[in-house]
Amino acid sequence: xxxxxxxxxxxxxxxxxxxxxxxxxxxxxxxxxxxxxxxxxxxxxxxxxxxxxxxxxxxxxxxxxxxxxxxxxxxxxxxxxxxxxxxxxxxxxxxxxxxxxxxxxxxxxxxxxxxxxxxxxxxxxxxxxxxxxxxxxxxxxxxxxxxxxxxxxxxxxxxxxxxxxxxxxxxxxxxxxxxxxxxxxxxxxxxxxxxxxxxxxxxxxxxxxxxxxxxxxxxxxxxxxxxxxxxxxxxxxxxxxxxxxxxxxxxxxxxxxxxxxxxxxxxxxxxxxxxxxxxxxxxxxxxxxxxxxxxxxxxxxxxxxxxxxxxxxxxxx
Amino acid sequence: xxxxxxxxxxxxxxxxxxxxxxxxxxxxxxxxxxxxxxxxxxxxxxxxxxxxxxxxxxxxxxxxxxxxxxxxxxxxxxxxxxxxxxxxxxxxxxxxxxxxxxxxxxxxxxxxxxxxxxxxxxxxxxxxxxxxxxxxxxxxxxxxxxxxxxxxxxxxxxxxxxxxxxxxxxxxxxxxxxxxxxxxxxxxxxxxxxxxxxxxxxxxxxxxxxxxxxxxxxxxxxxxxxxxxxxxxxxxxxxxxxxxxxxxxxxxxxxxxxxxxxxxxxxxxxxxxxxxxxxxxxxxxxxxxxxxxxxxxxxxxxxxxxxxxxxxxxxxxxxxxxxxxxxxxxxxxxxxxxxxxxxxxxxxxxxxxxxxxxxxxxxxxxxxxxxxxxxxxxxxxxxxxxxxxxxxxxxxxxxxxxxxxxxxxxxxxxxxxxxxxxxxxxxxxxxxxxxxxxxxxx
Numbered sequence: 081x082x083x084x085x086x087x088x089x090x091x092x093x094x095x096x097x098x099x100x101x102x103x104x105x106x107x108x109x110x111x112x113x114x115x116x117x118x119x120x121x122x123x124x125x126x127x128x129x130x131x132x133x134x135x136x137x138x139x140x141x142x143x144x145x146x147x148x149x150x151x152x153x154x155x156x157x158x159x160x161x162x163x164x165x166x167x168x169x170x171x172x173x174x175x176x177x178x179x180x181x182x183x184x185x186x187x188x189x190x191x192x193x194x195x196x197x198x199x200x201x202x203x204x205x206x207x208x209x210x211x212x213x214x215x216x217x218x219x220x221x222x223x224x225x226x227x228x229x230x231x232x233x234x235x236x237x238x239x240x241x242x243x244x245x246x247x248x249x250x251x252x253x254x255x256x257x258x259x260x261x262x263x264x265x266x267x268x269x270x271x272x273x274x275x276x277x278x279x280x281x282x283x284x285x286x287x288x289x290x291x292x293x294x295x296x297x298x299x300x301x302x303x304x305x306x307x308x309x310x311x312x313x314x315x316x317x318x319x320x321x322x323x324x325x326x327x328x329x330x331x332x333x334x335x336x337x338x339x340x341x342x343x344x345x346x347x348x349x350x351x352x353x354x355x356x357x358x359x360x361x362x363x364x365x366x367x368x369x370x371x372x373x374x375x376x377x378x379x380x381x382x383x384x385x386x387x388x389x390x391x392x393x394x395x396x397x
Numbered sequence: 398x399x400x401x402x403x404x405x406x407x408x409x410x411x412x413x414x415x416x417x418x419x420x421x422x423x424x425x426x427x428x429x430x431x432x433x434x435x436x437x438x439x440x441x442x443x444x445x446x447x448x449x450x451x452x453x454x455x456x457x458x459x460x461x462x463x464x465x466x467x468x469x470x471x472x473x474x475x476x477x478x479x480x481x482x483x484x485x486x487x488x489x490x491x492x493x494x495x496x497x498x499x500x501x502x503x504x505x506x507x508x509x510x511x512x513x514x515x516x517x518x519x520x521x522x523x524x525x526x527x528x529x530x531x532x533x534x535x536x537x538x539x540x541x542x543x544x545x546x547x548x549x550x551x552x553x554x555x556x557x558x559x560x561x562x563x564x565x566x567x568x569x570x571x572x573x574x575x576x577x578x579x580x581x582x583x584x585x586x587x588x589x590x591x592x593x594x595x596x597x598x599x600x601x602x603x604x605x606x607x608x609x610x611x612x613x614x615x616x617x618x619x620x621x622x623x624x625x626x627x628x629x630x631x632x633x634x635x636x637x638x639x640x641x642x643x644x645x646x647x648x649x650x651x652x653x654x655x656x657x658x659x660x661x662x663x664x665x666x667x668x669x670x671x672x673x674x675x676x677x678x679x680x681x682x683x684x685x686x687x688x689x690x691x692x693x694x695x696x697x698x699x700x701x702x703x704x705x706x707x708x709x710x711x712x713x714x715x716x717x718x719x720x721x722x723x724x725x726x727x728x729x730x731x732x733x734x735x736x737x738x739x740x741x742x743x744x745x746x747x748x749x750x751x752x753x754x755x756x757x758x759x760x761x762x763x764x765x766x767x768x769x770x771x772x773x774x775x776x777x778x779x780x781x782x783x784x785x786x787x788x789x790x791x792x793x794x795x796x797x798x799x800x801x802x803x804x805x806x807x808x809x810x811x812x813x814x815x816x817x818x819x820x821x822x823x824x825x826x827x828x829x830x831x832x833x834x835x836x837x838x839x
Contacts, residue, residue, distance in 0.1 A: 114557050116578040116710045117755035124575040124764055125551075131571060132561050388527040388562035390609060390683040391705050391722035395617035 136385045144378055149371035151330055154337040155265040157367045158322055161337075162314045163256055163287075164344035164359045169310060170294050171351055173303045180306040187309045191222065194313075194321055201324050225312065233305040240296040248293050255290035259283050263319065267326030280319075287315035337367070403769055404436040404492055408509040409499035410472045412441040412460065414448060416664050418688050419500045419525050422555075422579055427458050429762035431833055438491055440484075442466075442473050442505060456837040461487055463505075475504035475541070477511060477801050478808055484512050485812055490823050495769055497521045501528070501538065507545045511802070514548065514783065515809045519772045521765075522546065523553040524563045527685045527706050539566045540790075544798045547786045550772035553577050553765065555686040556707025577764045578711070579686050581695060583753040588697030588745035589672040598735050599630045601674035601698065603667055603689060604681070606637030611680030611703060616642045617724040618680075620650040622731050629735065630655050634662035634670045671696040675738045678731065682722060684708050690717075695752040697745025701727075701734045716748055780806070 110121050112128050172178035195218070240248060262283035291311030295304045325333065341363045349356040407427055411419040427437040439458060442465040443449035449462045463483050465473045487493070496513050498506030501524050513520045522545070529535045546552065546567035552574045554560040560576050563569065600622075604610045616639075622629055633643060633656065640658070647656050662670055671677065677693035679702040684690075687708045694700050700717040702708050709719065718737075720730035737743055778786070787802055788795040 114710055115713070116556060116576070116707070117712060119760075124577055124768070125572055127571045132564070135561070135565075384530045384565065386561060386565075387558050388683070388706055389529055391611075391703060393611055393614045393680075393682060394723040395613055396724055 132386075134387050138381060138383050139385050141381065141383075144371075144375055146371060146375060149374060150367060151333060152265075153367050153371050154333050155267075155322060155326060156260075156370075157337050157363050158340050159260060159263050159265070159319070160363060160366060161340040161344040162318060163260060164348060164363075165340075166291070166311060166314055167256075168344070168347045168351060170307060173298055173307055176299065180300070180303040183306040183310055184302075187306070187313050190313050191317070194317060198321060198324070226309070229308050229312070230305055233301040233308070236292055236295055236308065237298065237301055237304045238296070240293055245297060248297060252290040252294050255286045255293070259287040259290065259315065262286070264323065267323065284316050284319070287311065291315070341367075402435045403766075403773070404494045405430060405438075405769070406488065406491065406493045406496045406509075407437065407439045407499065408441070408496055408503075408506050409439075410442055410467070410503035410505050411500055412439055413454065414444055415471055418579065418686070421688075422523075422525065423499055424454070424458070425580065425582075425758045426762060426765060428456065429758045430766070431457060432759075432837075433762055433766065435766075436491075438487070438493070440487060440505065440509070442471075457833055465505075468504075472502055473504045475507065477508060478805060480505060480508040481512050481515075481805065481808055482812055482816075484509060485516065485809070486816070486821060488513075488516050488518055489818060490821050492823070493518055495519045495521065495773065497523065497765075497769075499523045500525050501542050502526070507541065510545050510549050511805060512809070514778070514780070515806065517777070519777065520548070520550045521553065521768060521772055522549045522551075523555070524559060525555055525685060527559055527562050527683055528566060530566070540794055543567045544787065544790055544794065547790065547798075548778060548783050550775065551575060551768050553768060555579050556710050558707045558710065559685045575764075575768050577761055577768070578756065579688055579691075580756040580758045580761045581688065581691050581752075582758070583695055583749065583756070586668050586671065586692050586695035586749075588749050592745075595739065595741075597628045597630055598626070598676060598738055599632055599674035600676045600678050600731065601632050601634070601671055601693065602678050602680075603634040603662060603670055603693070604679065606633075606635050606639040606643065608639065609682050610637075610639075611682045611722060612637070612639035612642060614680040614703070614722060614724060614727050615678070616646045618727040618731065619656060620646060620652065621724070621728050623650070623652055623655050625728075625732065626735055630657070632657045632659065632670060632673055634659040634667070636661040667692065668696060671698060674698055675743075676701060676731070676734050678727075679703065679708070680722070680727065681705055681708070687711055691752065691756065695749055697748050699734055699738050699743045699748075701730045703727075713751075716743075716751070 112120060112122055112126065114128070114130065169178065169183065173180060173183070199215075262279040264280035264283065288308075288311060291308050295307045295311075298304050298307060325336065345356050345360045345363070348359050405427075407423050409419060409423055411417060412423055413420055423439060427439060430437045437458060439460040441460065441462060443462040449464050452460045452462060454460055461483075463480070465479075468474045488496070496509050496518055498509050498520065499522075500506060506522065510520045510522060524542075528539060530539070542563075543566070546569055552563060552567070552569060554563050554574060554576055555578055557576055560571075560574050564571050564574055602615060604612075606612050615633075619631055623631075631652075640660075643656075643658060647653055647658070659670065671693050675698060677690065677698040677700050679687065679690050679693075679700065681687070681703060682705060684706040687702070687706075690700055690702055690708060691711055694712055694716055700712065702717060702719060703722045704719040705722065718730045718734050720726040783802065784799055787798045790798060
C-alpha cells in the first residue's frame, strides 16, 4: 500500500476519534451499541467513539536486522556472479583468446568437484546409504547430456545464422535478466519443495536458451559444445548445490560468495575496465546496499488489519 | 418540497434474473420506495439470451437492460464512457433527479456516478461487500472506488464493519457514510409448524461451497461432530468448487447416512431446507452482512457462526453462538448449541417473532429516503471542485481520473449537439401511487 494513502488513513482515523468524542456530548446520553437489529435513537451516519477502534496496524511486524538480510542476499550475489563469469567466458571464446578444450576440461572438473561436494553434504546429512542406484543414474544422465550436447553442437552453431547479432545480444540480455529475476534464491531449510516451482524451471530454461543463442555466434563446433556444457554446469547444476549450501555456516557462505564475486570481476577486468567496474558495482550494491535499503524502507510498512479481513481457517490436517 | 416524491434510478451490474444479496436488496428497496410514492427505475446490463430493452417487474418496477456484454461474473467492462449515451437518454426521458448505484464491483454503478453531475443529478452509493487492503486486486478496486467516491453525495453500508472498511478503502469522511442494514421478508421464513423430533438434531448448512465460505472448516469439523454426537445429522445445500471435498469427507468417514448433500438449492426452496433443522451452521471466513444467517434465524433455527465481518452485529447474543475460525472451536460451539437445542432453551416461534420486530424492508426504505433527502438538500459540487478533489487522489491516479472527467464532459457536449434534448421521447405517463395501489393492494 502506498505511503501517502496510509498517512491520510492514519490522519482520518485519529481525527475521527476526536470528532466523535465531541459529538457524543451533543448527542443524547443514550448508550450506542454496535448492532443492527436494534432501532437506535442515533442517526444512521452517527460516528461512535469506538469507530475504527478494532483497526490494528502491522500486527505481525518483525523488524529485520542487517546481517541475516546480507547473508540472504549472498545467494543473489552468487547467481549474478555466475552470469558475469559466463559472459566473460563467452566473450573470450568469441575472440578466440580462450581454448575451448580447456573449458571442457574445466567443466568436467567442476562437475566432479561439485558432485563430490554434493555427496559430502548428503553424507553429513545422513543420506549416504541406499543411494548407489541414484548415483548410477546421475552418472548415466551426465554422460547422456555430454553426448547429446556433443551431437547437437553443429546444429546449434548454425541455429541462428540468419539472425543479426544485434538481435541475439538483445535476446540473450532479456533471457539472462529473466533468469536472474525468476531464479530460486531460497534455502533447503526454509523453502521446502521450492525446487519444483514453475518460476525456477522457467529460470533454468531462460538461461539455457540464452546460452544456446549466444553459442550460435561462435566459430567452431567445439566452442559451441564447451559453452553450452559450461552453461549447464552454471545454470542448471550450480543452483542445486547453492540451494544446499544456503544452510551451511555463514563463514562458508560469505567465503564462497566473495570468491565467486572476486573471480567474476577479475576475469572481466582484462576485457574491459568499464564492464568490470559495472560488475563490481552491481555485486557490491546487491550485497551491501540492497539489504540496507530494505531495512530503511521497513519504516514505511503499514499493514492495516481489521474485522473485515477474511479469516484464515485453522484445521488439523 | 421536503416531501415531494423523488425520481430515483437504481444502477447496478447485478440484478434480476440473477439471484443474490445485491439483486434482492435493489429489488426490495425499489419496491418499498415505490410504495412510499417515489418513482423508481432500475438500470442494469442485458442478460443473454433475450433479456434486453425495457421490462417491467411486478409490481410496476421499470427495468432498463442496456445491451452491454459482461466481462466476468456478470460485471461489465469498466470503460468509463460507453454508458453515457444510454445514461443521458434514460435520465432525461425519465426525468430522474437522483441515482443510487450499488456494489463496488459494478462498473455501471461507478460510471453512473461519474456521469451524474453532467445532468445535475445527485448520487448515492451502497457498498455491499468487504475488501482487504493487501492483495493486488483489492488495491486496484479500492483506488477505483476512491476515485468514484470523490464525487458521490452519500454512501450507505450494510453493517458497521462494512462502514469502517469503506471509510478506510475510499478515504471518506465518516459522517458521509450511513449504515442501513439489509432486511428480509419474515413471512417467507416461517418456523416448522410441527415441532421437530427431539431425539435427532439436524444441522443445516446452506451456502455457496467455496473457500471464502469456510467449507474447509466444515469438512474438518463435521466428522468429529458426527463421532461425538450420535444423534446429529447434517443437511448441506449449495454448490461450488468445494463440494468435492465434502463428498470425499463423507466417503472417507462412512457418513453417507448422516450427511445429506442436496446440491444447488433454489432460493425459493431455501425455507423448506431450513425448516428441516434445528441448528444453522455458518462457517464463512468473511461476510459483510450475512443474510443467510438472518433467514435461518427467522425460520427458528439456532445459529452457530464464525465471528467475522458484520455477523456479530445482526443478531442478539442469545440467538447465536460464535466460534473462532478453527476446527476445535467450531466443534465446541456446535456441541454447546446441540445442548441448548436439546434442552429446549431455544424457542423457534419466539425467535421468529423477534426477527420480525428487528428487520423490515419498510424501515430500510424510510431510512434510505432520509439519506436521499440529505443528499438533495446538500449543495452540489461544481466542476472545479470536482477537478480539485479528483486531482487530490494522488500524483499518478489524480491526473488520469481528471482526464477521464474532462473527456467525459467533452463527450457529453458532443451528445448534446448530436442528440438534442428536444428530440428525446420523454416519459410523461407516470405510474403514480394510486396506480401502484390499484395493482398491488386489490
